[in-house]
Amino acid sequence: MRRFFYLMSLARKSAWNRRGTLSLVVLCIALSTLLLLGIERIRNQIRENFVQAVSGVDLVVGARGGDIPLMLYAVFHLGGATNGMGWESARRIAAHRDVAWTIPLSLGDSHNGHPVVATTPDFFDHYRFRAGRRIEFAQGRAFDALFDVVVGAEVARKAGYRIGSSLVLRHGNSDVRLAEHSDKPFTVTGILAPTGTPVDRALYISLAAMEAIHIDWQGGAPIPGFQVRADQVGKFDLTPKSITALLVGLKSRSRVFALQRELGAWKEEALMGVMPGVAMDRLWRMLDIGERVLLLVSALVTLTGLAGLASAILAGLGERRRELAILRSAGARPLDILFLLACEGVLLVFAGIAAGLLCLVLLLFAIGPILASRYGIVLYFSCPAREEWLLLGGIVVAGSLASLIPAWRAYRISLSDGLTLST
């Protein structure tokens, strides 16, 4: 036992003595670890973020089309605009006997790159995230007057908005300055508490306000020679003609399939009802192949790193035959030599893993805030999960096997060299 500890300390000192060469090997293994674990972590946490972003919505209703694009656009404000659905249909669904509540959503405009969502105050009452948590106001209240706006926590933080701040919306997602609704500024009446969901990065206005800012617009541009001032819009009918999607909560979840069928057979308009969980599952399955390829690539990178480990130790063996003969002369068995070299390899693997984990933590700290503010994806470092332990274990096992290659070579050398110091 004492002998093994001694050999381990020899392995450590020997590796430290050649740290210049071996640090590159450790770096390789660190990068492999970073890649494997980073991908796994980001994959899991993105899923978690998506799953937690919406809760308690039984159906997302929109114009018939792809279920995933509708989910992504309506709930996560990602991807391209989907076709709208008629306001009349939305009203009829809201009045349906099985429906407890609805939240209409109308998207299209933006502010500083953040999506503007036109909805009703019902949004603040019924929207739930992360296992049923409600949206709360950090300051102020819901929109009430026509040009009131409620901003998400991140929007407020980035631009420094307070209650009473004035802001201008931009038409679409364009960066063209001309496409601003600068003639109809909004006033902040509420700032939402942080949620860690896309809500933080959105602005909320009333459906009527969305109509109002587009009265004198047509086809994505102001109508030439026709301008309606902000104080005149009240004279117009501000009932929306169409919305992007309708979030539906049912009185009883068991009615979800019946309503889904009913919407599919809707005669007035081609509609569909999407169950968020089902759509997300389909999305994950679509992404799965890509994730597997990524995992495979990082596994190959790891193998490359471990092959580098084996070859770096092997390459060093030539000049260490002397060292091995000295140890043999002092009573070391060939198996001790095998153990010594294997120890050195495993030591490097552990050093690489430790460095990789450190890099991962630093990286999460560095890019976490960027991801959170730009994509609403909250990454954090926690104790590795089961899959991550499995990945780490895999690296250790593969690294130990790789270390056995030079160890075996050293064993053969010490058997054949004996006490001869080849020069």
Place this chain on the structure above:
Amino acid sequence: MAPSSAPFAVELRDVRFSWPGQARPVLDIAHLSIRPGERVFISGPSGSGKSTLLGLIAGILRPGCGHIVVNGAALHAMGASARDRFRGAEIGFIFQQFNLIPYLSMLENVLIPCRLSARRQARASRQAGSPREAAARLLERLDLAPALWERPVTRLSAGQQQRVAAARALIGAPPLLIADEPSSALDADRRDIFLELLLAECALAGSSLLFVSHDGALAKAFSTTLRLNDLNAAAREESA
């Protein structure tokens, strides 16, 4: 240290050794014996089988036939692992040059045998209280200043390196010391100083010394001088 109770420190009888795949033996020694405490000088030109002989006595190689008894232990009958253990405990070894492990301090280099062999460690502790103390005494007597002990060994001169190697071979007073051309990398003055120190320390430890060299001029310091070619029947046949 009391020498072993065995009549000989080393005894070879009818030992033949040939490398695998070769019919002709490289060594064929009818009889060779070294008494406890004896200093034996074995001379022979390079390629005469000196290293093979040392490998056999050190238990690295195993004879095709014959008896090799070192300090009472029948090496020819022992397994490889037992021979390795025996070597660690009972034999000190000095190579021609580059005897030291570069990533260990001088003191750690000297302590290697104690770390690998519990018997060696126990003897060193009995001698000096602790292996470290035993190493310190040896290094002091071999004229290596304490300032050097904890330092890396890579900047030492050839003479200093060989003295550290001698300390390592001598620690824990092994009954047999094998020196394979230990002074041939040193200049004449250093060589004499080294030899004097080595002989004195062997006498102090009570170790037998088997000193192999091609340099016959060193032989005068030894009690017994043997020529390997005289001992080795395989060599006689070849020259005949």
